[in-house]
Amino acid sequence: MPESEGAAHPGSQRITVLHRKKRQLLTALTATYAExxxxxxxxxxxxxxxxxxxxxxxxxxxxxxxxxNESICTETAQ
Structure with a gap:
């Protein structure tokens, strides 16, 4: 049965935050290394x-x- 557009799985907000943090990290690492x-x-x-x-x-x-807990991600999804 398909999920509705607005439905979120438990923990999905945390995953979204982690993915965003990873993108930020990769962007910063790349920019710094290049510079x-x-x-x-x-x-x-x-x-x-x-x-x-x-x-x-x-x-x-x-x-x-x-x-x-090795995770340092404390930000919550908004």
């Missing part, structure tokens, strides 16, 4: 690689096991 290295932005490639919480550890304890 510092004195190269054209269209020659720059950036890859964001996000590790699952169970694949990231501090002092041998995974973030999943420690309860730590």
């Amino acid at each position: 510092v290295m004195e190269i054209r932005p269209d020659t720059i490639r950036v890859v964001l690689h996000q590790l699952p919480r169970e694949n990231w550890s501090v002092a041998g304890v995974t973030l999943a096991d420690s309860g730590q």
Whole structure:
């Protein structure tokens, strides 16, 4: 059954915020790198690689096991 135009899935606002933040990060990284290295932005490639919480550890304890939250996104969707 199709969702209505205005319907939002739980967590979808957070995903939208994260996607916007990622776009901002990629734009800023590209602009800064191009400026510092004195190269054209269209020659720059950036890859964001996000590790699952169970694949990231501090002092041998995974973030999943420690309860730590590696996310710093605190902005809410408007």
